[in-house]
Amino acid sequence: MSAETTPAVNDSVSLYDVDNPAPVIEPPRKRTKKTPKTTRTNFEMYGWLFMRLSGIVLVVLVLGHLLLQLVLDGGVSKIGFAFVAGRWASPFWQVWDLVMLWLAMLHGANGLRTVINDYAQRDNTRFWLKMLLYTATVFTVLLGTLVIFTFDPNIR
Amino acid sequence: MSTSTLEKHSKALDAAEDGASHTITITLRIRRFNPEVSEDATWQDFQLEMDPKERVLDALHKVKWEQDGTLTFRRSCAHGICGSDAMRINGKNRLACKTLLKDINPEKPITVEAIKGLTVLKDLVVDMEPFFQAYRDVMPFLITTGNQPTRERLQSAEDRERFDDTTKCILCAACTSSCPVFWNDGQYFGPAAIVNAHRFIFDSRDEGGEQRLEILNDKDGVWRCRTTFNCTDACPRGIEVTKAIQEVKRALITRRF
Numbered sequence: 001m002s003a004e005t006t007p008a009v010n011d012s013v014s015l016y017d018v019d020n021p022a023p024v025i026e027p028p029r030k031r032t033k034k035t036p037k038t039t040r041t042n043f044e045m046y047g048w049l050f051m052r053l054s055g056i057v058l059v060v061l062v063l064g065h066l067l068l069q070l071v072l073d074g075g076v077s078k079i080g081f082a083f084v085a086g087r088w089a090s091p092f093w094q095v096w097d098l099v100m101l102w103l104a105m106l107h108g109a110n111g112l113r114t115v116i117n118d119y120a121q122r123d124n125t126r127f128w129l130k131m132l133l134y135t136a137t138v139f140t141v142l143l144g145t146l147v148i149f150t151f152d153p154n155i156r
Numbered sequence: 157m158s159t160s161t162l163e164k165h166s167k168a169l170d171a172a173e174d175g176a177s178h179t180i181t182i183t184l185r186i187r188r189f190n191p192e193v194s195e196d197a198t199w200q201d202f203q204l205e206m207d208p209k210e211r212v213l214d215a216l217h218k219v220k221w222e223q224d225g226t227l228t229f230r231r232s233c234a235h236g237i238c239g240s241d242a243m244r245i246n247g248k249n250r251l252a253c254k255t256l257l258k259d260i261n262p263e264k265p266i267t268v269e270a271i272k273g274l275t276v277l278k279d280l281v282v283d284m285e286p287f288f289q290a291y292r293d294v295m296p297f298l299i300t301t302g303n304q305p306t307r308e309r310l311q312s313a314e315d316r317e318r319f320d321d322t323t324k325c326i327l328c329a330a331c332t333s334s335c336p337v338f339w340n341d342g343q344y345f346g347p348a349a350i351v352n353a354h355r356f357i358f359d360s361r362d363e364g365g366e367q368r369l370e371i372l373n374d375k376d377g378v379w380r381c382r383t384t385f386n387c388t389d390a391c392p393r394g395i396e397v398t399k400a401i402q403e404v405k406r407a408l409i410t411r412r413f
Binding site (some may be wrong): 016042043044048049117119 | 192336337340341370373374375377379380382405408409412
């Protein structure tokens with residue numbers, strides 16, 4: 001039976017011989033000295049738990065937020081400076097928005113962190129993407145917190 | 157002997173003989189790689205006359221023995237026990253010795269390639285060392301304290317049932333090399349290592365569970381599992397791999413709180 005072969009290899013000429021050996025294929029996933037040391041912390045476990053717990057809380061907070069802001073009582077057209085000022089006069093809504101801000105930002109940042117860990121191929125790429133992520137997260141969380149606590153309804 | 161029995165027998169024999177002649181032409185498309193000839197891997201097609209009830213491994217044998225002796229692949233027992241012939245057949249990780257041609261649509265070319273995520277050495281042979289390194293790291297052996305008993309270490313049927321599923325692993329690497337997290341940097345322990353840790357963590361006779369849990373609590377341990385269920389789909393032994401990983405996660409959490 002003759003094989004109908006695609007020209008896979010040119011069998012007559014070999015690129016390598018005894019004097020010119022084939023390059024050694026470096027196993028890319030070998031544990032070397034550069035391989036990061038094993039961690040003996042519970043960080044990943046707490047991160048994993050945080051994702052689940054904050055997710056449950058966020059379902060309530062975010063859906064409630066969307067419902068109150070966009071659907072009930074006149075819908076999106078009611079939103080204005082006065083509406084926000086009225087809401088944040090009550091500590092309940094301040095706490096609601098603060099908790100939502102922190103949980104959503106940390107939840108999203110941790111999710112993106114794992115995405116970067118899973119997809120970034122080079123250590124440098126991974127490091128700088130994570131630095132960018134952390135900077136953006138810290139900036140957004142602090143700015144949001146500052147606004148919630150220092151909001152002045154009488155601003156001109 | 158009544159004649160009816162004989163007739164029945166001959167009918168069955170006839171059917172069997174008819175079946176034997178029912179061969180079909182299949183195309184085996186194999187990912188070839190030889191670092192001494194070319195740095196690139198290429199696809200090569202082989203046409204074979206095969207019985208659809210034969211296995212992919214039989215087709216590979218036919219190629220190696222009758223058409224191209226340079227085809228390189230691992231196989232040892234050829235009966236789904238030794239776990240050496242895991243390969244990517246039509247894009248899914250399977251054992252070549254457990255995959256029948258009729259089950260994978262022999263009308264179209266059947267693609268066969270090496271399992272992903274490990275360095276290909278030649279054709280379908282990969283370097284399994286990182287896989288076994290992860291396996292060794294979880295200490296897959298009985299750890300006990302105190303004096304050895306003079307008799308067997310007895311265990312109730314219920315205690316044995318607890319980890320029965322994960323004793324079935326044959327270390328073929330079909331699960332680990334189907335895991336997208338392992339594909340990225342290969343530092344993740346991988347489903348196979350976790351399955352074999354699970355086998356001892358939940359063994360009532362073993363006392364090293366705490367150590368193994370600590371190892372799997374690592375940055376590259378069970379928490380990197382994204383529950384894509386690729387491993388459960390790939391396992392030729394039908395082990396519920398993702399469930400085992402989740403049970404290790406649960407054990408870690410209940411141990412802390």
